Each structure stands twice: as C-alpha cells, then as structure tokens.
Amino acid sequence: MILKKEFIHIFRDRITLLLVLAMPVALVLLFGFTISTDIHNASIAVLDHAKDTQSQNFIQKLSSSNYFQIVSYPSTEAEIDFQFKENNIKLAIIIPQNFESQLEKEHSATIQIIDDVSDLNIASILNNYVRSVTQDFQNEYNQHITSADAFSITTKMEYNSNMESVYMFVPGIITLIMILVTALMSSITLAREKETGTMRMLFITPVNKIHIVIGKVIPYMIISFLSTIVIIIISVFVFKMPLNGSILFLLLLCIIFMLTAASFGMLISTISTTQLDAMMITMMGLFLPTVLLSGFLFPLNSMPMIFQVLANVFPAKWFILAIKDVMIKGSGFFDVWPYLTILFGMAVVFISISLKMLDKRN
Amino acid sequence: MNALSVQKVSKVYNKTVQALRDITFEIREGELFGLVGPDGAGKSTLFNILTTLLLPDSGDIKILDMDLIADYKAVRQVIGYLPGTFSLYPDLSVKENLDFFAVMYKSDIEANMDLIRPIWRQIEPFSKRKAGKLSGGMKQKLALCCALIHRPRILFLDEPTTGVDPVSRKEFWEILQAIRTQGITVLVSTPYMDEATLCDRIALIQNGSILGIDTPEAIMKHFRGSLYTFRSADIFSLLNALKQCPLQCNYYPYGEHCHIAFYEDMEKAMPQFLQFLEEQHQEHGEITAIQPSIEDCFIEIVKMNSHE
Numbered sequence: 001m002i003l004k005k006e007f008i009h010i011f012r013d014r015i016t017l018l019l020v021l022a023m024p025v026a027l028v029l030l031f032g033f034t035i036s037t038d039i040h041n042a043s044i045a046v047l048d049h050a051k052d053t054q055s056q057n058f059i060q061k062l063s064s065s066n067y068f069q070i071v072s073y074p075s076t077e078a079e080i081d082f083q084f085k086e087n088n089i090k091l092a093i094i095i096p097q098n099f100e101s102q103l104e105k106e107h108s109a110t111i112q113i114i115d116d117v118s119d120l121n122i123a124s125i126l127n128n129y130v131r132s133v134t135q136d137f138q139n140e141y142n143q144h145i146t147s148a149d150a151f152s153i154t155t156k157m158e159y160n161s162n163m164e165s166v167y168m169f170v171p172g173i174i175t176l177i178m179i180l181v182t183a184l185m186s187s188i189t190l191a192r193e194k195e196t197g198t199m200r201m202l203f204i205t206p207v208n209k210i211h212i213v214i215g216k217v218i219p220y221m222i223i224s225f226l227s228t229i230v231i232i233i234i235s236v237f238v239f240k241m242p243l244n245g246s247i248l249f250l251l252l253l254c255i256i257f258m259l260t261a262a263s264f265g266m267l268i269s270t271i272s273t274t275q276l277d278a279m280m281i282t283m284m285g286l287f288l289p290t291v292l293l294s295g296f297l298f299p300l301n302s303m304p305m306i307f308q309v310l311a312n313v314f315p316a317k318w319f320i321l322a323i324k325d326v327m328i329k330g331s332g333f334f335d336v337w338p339y340l341t342i343l344f345g346m347a348v349v350f351i352s353i354s355l356k357m358l359d360k361r362n
Numbered sequence: 363m364n365a366l367s368v369q370k371v372s373k374v375y376n377k378t379v380q381a382l383r384d385i386t387f388e389i390r391e392g393e394l395f396g397l398v399g400p401d402g403a404g405k406s407t408l409f410n411i412l413t414t415l416l417l418p419d420s421g422d423i424k425i426l427d428m429d430l431i432a433d434y435k436a437v438r439q440v441i442g443y444l445p446g447t448f449s450l451y452p453d454l455s456v457k458e459n460l461d462f463f464a465v466m467y468k469s470d471i472e473a474n475m476d477l478i479r480p481i482w483r484q485i486e487p488f489s490k491r492k493a494g495k496l497s498g499g500m501k502q503k504l505a506l507c508c509a510l511i512h513r514p515r516i517l518f519l520d521e522p523t524t525g526v527d528p529v530s531r532k533e534f535w536e537i538l539q540a541i542r543t544q545g546i547t548v549l550v551s552t553p554y555m556d557e558a559t560l561c562d563r564i565a566l567i568q569n570g571s572i573l574g575i576d577t578p579e580a581i582m583k584h585f586r587g588s589l590y591t592f593r594s595a596d597i598f599s600l601l602n603a604l605k606q607c608p609l610q611c612n613y614y615p616y617g618e619h620c621h622i623a624f625y626e627d628m629e630k631a632m633p634q635f636l637q638f639l640e641e642q643h644q645e646h647g648e649i650t651a652i653q654p655s656i657e658d659c660f661i662e663i664v665k666m667n668s669h670e
Contacts, residue, residue, distance in 0.1 A: 197449035
C-alpha cells in the first residue's frame with residue numbers, strides 16, 4: 001500500500017516524473033553527442049607503407065566515407081607524431097608493407113590505428129568509425145572471392161590500446177542516475193513526509209517503521225533500475241558501447257549499487273528534517289563527490305593523494321570500476337567480487353545506522 | 363478503568379527547555395477531556411508523548427491499562443491522532459487518503475462507516491478532490507475521518523479548531539460530542555477558552571505544568587475575586603495607570619473592555635477604586651459586576667500560580 005501510494009505521489013508530480021524519466025535519456029544522449037561533435041570529416045593522417053592496389057582501395061574507402069578527411073600522407077612515423085603534436089590530426093592509420101600480398105596469401109592483415117590520447121572520447125568514436133570502414137572494406141573484398149579465401153583485417157590500437165576510460169561516460173551516467181533517482185529522490189520523499197507531518201501519522205500506525213521506509217524507497221529503486229536499462233540500451237545500440245560481460249550480471253551489479261545508493265538516501269533522510277536539507281546533503285555529500293571523485297569526469301590517478309584516498313569512501317568509484325570491467329573487459333563475478341563486497345558492505349552499514357536512528361523516539 | 367493515566371511525566375528538550383514538569387492527570391473512559399493553555403504551554407509535547415512519538419524523560423503513562431512506553435505497539439492500535447497541523451497527503455484525493463490510512467491500520471472502511479458516516483457524508487461530495495485543495499474545515503473533517511477509521515478507543519486532537527472558521531468550529535465540536543457518545547474517549551487541546559466549557563473536564567496547562575483540573579463549572583465557581591468590567595476611552599493609558607492602584611486586584615484587557623478582579627471587601631473597595639480613577643484622570647464607562655468566564659478563571663489561576 002505504501003508502495004502504491006508512493007507511485008501515486010510520483011505520477012501526480014508530473015515535473016519530477018518527467019525529470020526522472022527524461023533525464024537519463026537526455027544525459028546519455030547529451031554526453032554521447034557532445035563527444036561526437038566534429039566527428040564528421042575528422043582530420044586524419046594515413047601512412048601507407050604498402051602503396052599497392054588494395055591499400056589505395058582502402059584509402060579510397062576511408063576518404064569516401066564522410067567520417068574522415070585525410071589531411072596528410074606522412075612517410076614516416078615521426079611525422080605522425082609531429083602532426084599529433086601540432087594538433088593537425090585526430091587519428092592516424094598505418095597500413096603495413098605488403099598489405100595486398102598479406103591479404104591474398106594470409107587472408108589477414110593488421111592495420112594500426114594511433115589515437116589522440118588527449119581526447120579519449122573522440123578517439124573512441126573515431127576508432128569505431130575506422131572499424132566500420134574496415135568492416136565495409138572487408139565485406140566488399142570478400143564478396144569477390146570464395147569464402148575459403150575470405151580475409152580479415154585486425155586493427156591494432158596504440159596509445160590507450162586497452163580502451164581504459166574510453167567509455168567512462170556510460171558507467172558515469174548510470175552512477176549519476178542511480179544516485180539522483182535512488183538516493184536523492186528517496187531521501188527527499190522521506191524528508192517530505194517529515195516536513196508535512198505525515199511521517200508522524202505513519203509512525204503512529206501499527207505498521208513497522210522499517211516497512212514504511214522500505215515501501216517508500218522501493219518505487220525509486222524500480223524507476224532508477226528502468227532508467228539504467230534505458231541507458232544501457234542507448235549506449236549499446238546508439239553509441240555502440242561494447243557489452244562484453246553478462247547482461248544479467250551487469251544488472252545484478254546495478255541492483256547492488258542501487259541498494260547502496262538507497263541506503264545512503266535513507267541515512268540522509270534520517271538526519272535531515274526538511275526536503276531542502278535532504279537535497280543539500282545529498283548534493284554536497286554524495287552527488288558532488290561522485291562527479292568529482294569517481295574518476296568519471298576527471299581521472300583519479302592525476303589527482304592529489306588525499307583525493308585519491310578520499311575517493312575510496314564513496315561508493316561510486318567502486319561501482320564504476322566494476323561496471324567498466326563487466327562491460328568492456330567482460331569480467332564476471334570472480335573478477336569484480338571485491339568491488340561488490342565493498343558496495344554491499346557500505347549498504348549494510350548505512351542501513352543499520354539508519355535503522356538505529358529511526359528506532360529512537362525523540 | 364481509566365482510559366488514560368499520566369503520572370509525574372517530565373520532558374526536557376536539549377537539557378535546557380523544560381517542556382513538561384511533573385504532569386499528572388487521569389481521564390475516565392468515555393470522557394471528553396480538554397487541555398487548555400496558551401501556545402508554548404507544552405500541549406503538543408504532551409500529545410507527542412501520548413501518541414508514542416516521543417519518550418518522556420520520567421514518569422508513567424498507562425493507556426487502557428497498557429504501559430505506553432513498553433507496549434507502544436499495542437497502544438498504537440487503540441489510539442487515534444489528529445495533529446495540530448494538516449498531516450494528510452495533499453496530492454492524494456480525499457478517498458485515497460482515507461483508503462490509505464484504513465490499510466495502514468488494516469481496518470475495513472465499511473465496517474467502521476457507522477462511526478464516521480456523519481462526518482464522511484459532509485466530505486463525500488469532494489471525495490475525488492485532492493486533499494490539499496479542501497477548505498480548512500473540510501481538511502479537519504477528513505483528518506478526523508482518517509483518525510477514526512480504525513475505531514480507536516482514545517482519540518487525541520491537538521488544537522483541531524485552530525484556524526478554522528467559527529461555523530466549522532461549532533460543527534466540529536458537535537461532531538466531537540457525537541464521537542463521545544460512541545464510547546470513544548476524547549482528549550482535545552485548544553487555545554480557545556470558549557471551547558473549554560464544552561468539555562466534561564478541563565486541565566489548565568501553562569509553562570509545562572498543570573495548574574488545575576476540574577469541570578468547567580467547578581472552575582468557574584471557584585473564581586475567588588469579584589469581577590467587574592468597564593470601557594475606557596484609552597485602554598493603554600488606563601492599564602498603565604492601574605499599575606499604581608493600591609487595591610488587591612488583577613486587571614487585563616478583554617476585547618474592548620477592561621476586566622478587573624478585586625480581592626477586597628467590595629463595599630469599601632469600590633469607592634476607593636472610583637476615587638483612584640478620578641485621581642489618575644481616567645475616563646471610564648459604567649463599571650458592572652459580571653460572572654467570570656472560563657478565560658477569567660484561567661487568568662486568575664495563572665496569576666495565583668505565578669505568586670506562589
């Protein structure tokens with residue numbers, strides 16, 4: 001019943017509902033497309049060691065796609081470095097010697113991609129574009145020959161070759177949404193009942209306090225869970241983010257983090273008496289540290305030691321580490337269980353403190 | 363059996379503010395008991411304690427022979443509470459609010475409809491309206507329905523008529539009388555003295571202490587002074603002048619009038635008083651002896667207590 005009532009509250013408050021539902025979509029699209037600005041006709045350099053028919057075909061393919069504009073054809077790798085330093089190019093492609101013969105004899109060839117590490121997000125998008133052009137090129141080539149002779153091109157990436165922090169924005173947004181919807185909304189809804197005095201009315205009913213609180217928090221967990229699924233769908237289908245791990249495990253991970261966020265929201269609501277209090281405490285105590293110290297926008301290892309230590313206190317860092325491993329590296333439970341344990345432990349601690357605080361009658 | 367027995371209950375906030383001081387009183391079953399006192403007297407603190415929301419620092423409270431502190435869960439099933447501020451969900455409709463509290467108390471609306479029907483009938487036409495959009499009097503009627511939906515045996519009402527128009531106030535008290543005939547004990551607090559006379563017994567509370575408990579009639583009968591009322595052209599200057607009055611008296615503005623209670627032999631005192639007014643150049647209307655109202659009694663009791 002408390003659950004149903006909370007949903008009525010949510011659906012009656014149109015603006016909040018809109019915010020809660022539209023925000024994740026807006027955020028993920030915003031981040032997704034701002035990082036893809038200038039992505040048409042990106043300046044690239046091609047170093048063609050092969051200079052044969054297939055390499056020419058490949059270059060043709062690259063320049064005919066409207067993703068890239070080949071601004072220079074350096075002849076040495078030193079020149080590529082120079083071009084990067086001058087900020088002339090966003091990406092360089094190196095075609096190996098004997099490209100054509102490798103294709104014909106070994107049915108495979110390796111194209112090397114060099115990214116501009118200063119802008120990881122753009123680099124990751126461009127990488128994907130190169131891959132898709134390569135894929136096209138491959139498909140066309142394979143059409144003309146029998147399947148036995150089909151070839152593949154593997155792209156090899158330098159600088160940032162393990163893709164770390166490339167797809168930071170998706171785990172980051174999932175984290176923010178969970179914190180905003182679960183922690184902020186549930187702390188606000190509990191504080192609102194305190195502020196309007198309805199909490200007193202609830203507390204003098206024979207219903208257990210913990211049931212009241214759980215009933216109020218669950219709807220927000222459901223909503224933020226749905227938002228998370230939407231974000232994952234958008235990131236995988238619109239932004240082609242890899243999802244190498246198990247989707248079920250990913251969702252389990254999200255549920256555990258949601259629990260942590262909700263327990264934090266509960267804790268905040270027990271110490272705040274008004275909605276404004278709850279909002280300020282969540283913003284300053286949870287949201288800001290999450291944005292700044294989770295490694296989502298600013299790389300942690302370039303921060304002063306004190307902040308690196310401080311970051312461990314907030315759940316977001318652990319969640320982002322775990323979700324990144326699962327999505328990109330395809331890690332399973334046995335790889336990320338330490339993170340899960342930390343998140344779960346935090347939830348247990350927060351919940352038990354809030355229960356203690358709730359139990360006091362003063 | 364007493365519906366409620368409060369023995370020596372004290373509460374101190376933040377170690378400095380003594381909200382309640384050795385409060386002791388008993389309410390019989392089926393009684394309509396009034397708690398009368400100015401704002402800040404400790405009424406709401408007492409209600410918070412009685413409704414299990416707050417723990418007293420010391421003292422014993424029994425509700426229907428159950429210990430309020432130890433058996434608070436059982437107590438919650440038998441009490442109904444109407445807080446001083448509107449405490450329902452403004453974004454839920456009238457019916458949804460009632461349904462919600464019925465479920466929270468695992469109570470059946472139909473089974474208890476006979477209890478709330480007289481009140482419910484008045485708000486039923488608005489049952490689809492959001493509770494926040496109701497008028498003040500309607501809000502209180504809805505809140506009362508919600509407080510009664512589990513058929514409590516004791517109903518606590520914290521200033522239910524504060525901020526409610528006179529017509530609705532009168533209606534509300536009629537409803538309370540009706541509720542009491544259903545065998546429900548009612549404890550109601552009010553800052554309005556005229557409402558106090560509608561209770562079976564009242565307790566006067568001031569600064570966290572109970573100054574007196576009795577029926578309104580008995581309290582009025584025990585007025586010790588001789589009470590007079592008169593008009594004055596300039597009541598402020600009059601009150602200032604009365605500070606110099608040599609007679610044993612207690613004076614205070616009462617609407618447009620000045621009330622003055624003498625604790626003297628009036629045959630001698632009245633001529634002295636008239637002379638005093640003349641000396642002070644105070645113009646005044648006719649001075650008439652009146653029967654004290656409950657408010658006069660309350661003022662007297664407060665005055666007596668502050669002297670002791």
